[in-house]
Amino acid sequence: MALYEYECPACxxxxxxxxxxxxxxxxxxxxxxxxxxxxxxHNSDDNAIPINSAANLYMYKCGSCxxxxxxxxVQGSMTCPFCGNNVVAPEKFAxxxxxxxxIPFKLTAEDAKxxxxxxxxxxxxxxxxxxxxxxxxxxxxxxxxxxxxSATEQYKGRFECAKIEKYSDSGYxxxxxxYYEVIRGGTEDFSRIPxxxxxxxxDNISESLEPYDTKEMVPxxxxxxxxxxxxxxxxxxxxxxxxxKKRMExxxxxxxxxxxxxxxxxxxxxxxxxxxxxxxxxxxxxxxxLSTTWRGKRYLFAMNGQTGKFVGxxxxxxxxxxxxxxxxxxxxxxxxxxxxxxx
Amino acid sequence: MLKKNTKRIIAIICVIxxxxxxxxxxxxxxxxxxxxxMIVQPVAVPVSTSVSIFGNDLLRSIxxxxxxxxxxxxxxxxxxxxxxxxxxxTEYSVSGIDLILKKDYFIRxxxxxxxxx
Numbered sequence: 156m157a158l159y160e161y162e163c164p165a166c167x168x169x170x171x172x173x174x175x176x177x178x179x180x181x182x183x184x185x186x187x188x189x190x191x192x193x194x195x196x197h198n199s200d201d202n203a204i205p206i207n208s209a210a211n212l213y214m215y216k217c218g219s220c221x222x223x224x225x226x227x228x229v230q231g232s233m234t235c236p237f238c239g240n241n242v243v244a245p246e247k248f249a250x251x252x253x254x255x256x257x258i259p260f261k262l263t264a265e266d267a268k269x270x271x272x273x274x275x276x277x278x279x280x281x282x283x284x285x286x287x288x289x290x291x292x293x294x295x296x297x298x299x300x301x302x303x304x305s306a307t308e309q310y311k312g313r314f315e316c317a318k319i320e321k322y323s324d325s326g327y328x329x330x331x332x333x334y335y336e337v338i339r340g341g342t343e344d345f346s347r348i349p350x351x352x353x354x355x356x357x358d359n360i361s362e363s364l365e366p367y368d369t370k371e372m373v374p375x376x377x378x379x380x381x382x383x384x385x386x387x388x389x390x391x392x393x394x395x396x397x398x399x400k401k402r403m404e405x406x407x408x409x410x411x412x413x414x415x416x417x418x419x420x421x422x423x424x425x426x427x428x429x430x431x432x433x434x435x436x437x438x439x440x441x442x443x444x445l446s447t448t449w450r451g452k453r454y455l456f457a458m459n460g461q462t463g464k465f466v467g468x469x470x471x472x473x474x475x476x477x478x479x480x481x482x483x484x485x486x487x488x489x490x491x492x493x494x495x496x497x498x
Numbered sequence: 499m500l501k502k503n504t505k506r507i508i509a510i511i512c513v514i515x516x517x518x519x520x521x522x523x524x525x526x527x528x529x530x531x532x533x534x535x536m537i538v539q540p541v542a543v544p545v546s547t548s549v550s551i552f553g554n555d556l557l558r559s560i561x562x563x564x565x566x567x568x569x570x571x572x573x574x575x576x577x578x579x580x581x582x583x584x585x586x587x588t589e590y591s592v593s594g595i596d597l598i599l600k601k602d603y604f605i606r607x608x609x610x611x612x613x614x615x
Contacts, residue, residue, distance in 0.1 A: 280574050311599065323614065332608045340599030344592040362584040402587040409586065410595045469578040476575065480567045487563035488556075495555060 159195035159243040160218050161381040164188065171241050171382025174260040174460070179378055190378035195243070215244065229353070232298070232385035241381045252387040254300065254375040256438040258367055260383065260460040264294055267443035267458045270465045274456070280479065282449070282472040293446055296460060298385035298439040299356055302392045303347040303369075304399035305436075309429040310407045311340040316418035335418070339411045345403050349440065350395035352388030356442070357455070358398070363466040364459040367440055371461065375439065385439060392435050404428045509573075516569065 161170035161179065168183030170193070178187045211228035222237030231247030234240070248254065271294075275281065314337040321330050347369055351361035373379075408426060415421055441460025446453060449470060456467030 278578055280571075280578060310595075315605075316602075326614055327611045328614050330610045330612075332610075334605040334607070336601075336603045336605055338599055338601040338603075339597070341595050341597045343595045345587055345590045346592050348587045348590045359581050359583045363581045365584060366589050399587075402585060406586040406588050406591060407595065409588075410591075411597075414595075414597060414600070466580045466582075468581050471575055471578055476571055479574070480564070480571050483567035483570055484560065484564045487566055488559050491559040491563060492556065495559070 158215055158218060158224075159245050159377060161193075161195055161241045161243075161378075162219070169239055169241060172260065172379055174263050177259060179381060190376050193378050195378070215242070217242065227386075229386040229389045230384065231387055232380040232383060234382070234384075243377055243380050243385075245377060247387050248375075248377060248380075248385075253437075254439050255436045256303075256372045257298065257375045257379050258369070258372050258438065258440050258461050259379045260296060260441040261371070262443070262458070262460055262463055264296055264443065266463065267294055267296075267445065267460075270458055270463060271445055271456060274465050274467070275469075278469060280471050280475050281469055282475070295444045296383040297442050297444055298380060298383055299361065299442050300352040300386060300388035301349045301361075301438050301440050302352050302388070302390075302395045302399070303349055303436040303438055304396065304403075305344075305346045305348075305432075305434040306399075306403065306430050307342055307344050307432045308403045308407045309340075309342050309427075309431065310411055311338070311427045312408070312411055313338055313424040313426075314412075314415060315422045315424055316415060317420040318417070319419040336424075337415055337418075337421070339414055341411065343403075343407045343410060345406075347436065348399045348402055349438075350398045351440075352390045352392070352395060352437070353386055354389050355386070356444075356457075360455060360457050360466065361442075364442065364457055364464055367459065367461055372438060379439075383441075388437065392437075396433070396435070400428075400430055403430065513570070513573065516566070 162168070163170050163181035163184060163186050165186045166181060166184045168181045170179045170181055170188070172178075172190070173180040173187075176187060178189055179193050180187050213226050213228065215224040215226060215233075216222075217224055217235040217238060217240055219240045220235065220238040222235050224233050224235050224242065226233050226244065229247070232241075232243045235242060316335045316337045318333045318335070319330065320333075321328065323329065349365065349367065351358065407428070412421070443458040443460055445456040445458075445467075447456070448454070452470070454467065454469070456465065458465045
């Protein structure tokens with residue numbers, strides 16, 4: 156199938172989605188077009204050519220410059236490395252891979268870089284070299300596929316609880332323990348719990364970026380992908396359902412336990428869960444991914460492309476940590492001794 | 499849910515309280531003598547006897563300072579790690595729980611007594 160190419164209708168320049176205006180904008184003449192009104196070009200009718208079946212690599216031909224664009228099996232939105240043309244392989248988002256919704260990017264790559272610099276500030280135990288040198292290898296705006304689960308969770312729990320009463324009289328200390336069997340049951344409705352459908356993004360990174368504001372979610376249109384990378388899912392909805400169910404079960408269990416009050420001790424005897432009325436939707440959520448290397452180790456940082464929430468695990472300088480501990484110990488010892496002398 | 503700044507302020511207040519508490523603990527006298535066992539002298543004697551835990555005030559100050567310093571370094575390390583798995587889905591609950599079944603049954607009562615010296 157032909158690649159979709161985003162060329163400016165006025166000057167033929169490169170169109171890309173502008174998060175600030177929420178429209179497609181030409182990078183040369185600043186012409187703006189609504190995503191719903193824009194019709195992408197089809198300059199190339201060539202299909203993808205598989206070049207490495209083991210690595211699942213495919214090659215497309217850019218319709219603008221004839222350059223070769225490499226992509227993986229799951230990657231559907233790319234940029235030509237030769238002419239910078241933004242292209243989308245529509246077959247990657249067709250049929251079962253077609254998302255129901257998309258949350259368009261609200262923040263730009265520059266916002267992501269600023270957030271990264273802000274994140275690095277005031278981190279006392281961060282290795283100096285890590286924060287001072289430009290270790291950002293590549294910042295990528297990526298639409299990540301998510302499965303959204305809505306369901307009704309049923310719960311029934313049986314507990315053994317105790318009330319403890321202590322009192323003293325004529326040389327004895329009494330402890331009276333009253334035991335109760337406590338039963339709680341009911342339901343809780345959940346809406347659109349996101350679980351990422353991409354093997355490339357670690358689950359703890361995608362979960363740390365939550366929440367996304369689903370009020371800004373719109374029906375999927377391929378034009379939103381222009382200028383960003385996008386993959387279709389490679390984790391099946393049934394695999395991700397297990398994770399969503401676990402989160403629902405933990406939540407409902409905590410919520411029902413919170414209704415057990417007035418006891419000094421509470422032990423779970425049995426819990427039963429049942430998930431029903433499951434509705435699964437497929438959406439693309441925006442993420443900026445920053446990859447940096449330090450001492451041969453790769454560090455991945457991510458920013459929520461809608462809310463700007465930034466997460467990432469930074470390395471600790473052991474030397475700085477030990478020195479900080481010793482200095483703090485010395486200062487506090489002096490303070491304590493001075494107060495002891497004064498008081 | 500508390501705002502991020504509010505959480506930060508609460509965390510700072512907690513750390514300051516811990517530090518003040520530890521300093522007070524370091525300075526407070528430790529009573530080891532039982533009042534009933536004290537021999538009453540015709541001259542005035544202190545009601546309580548101050549004895550430091552390790553027998554050395556400086557050593558005790560160093561140990562407590564080291565513990566507080568370790569807590570502060572722990573907080574600074576935690577600053578660098580922001581990736582967390584979310585094991586719950588509270589923010590995706592539509593309207594909380596619908597409590598249909600609520601029963602509390604009394605089973606039994608145990609009584610214990612202990613002689614107080």
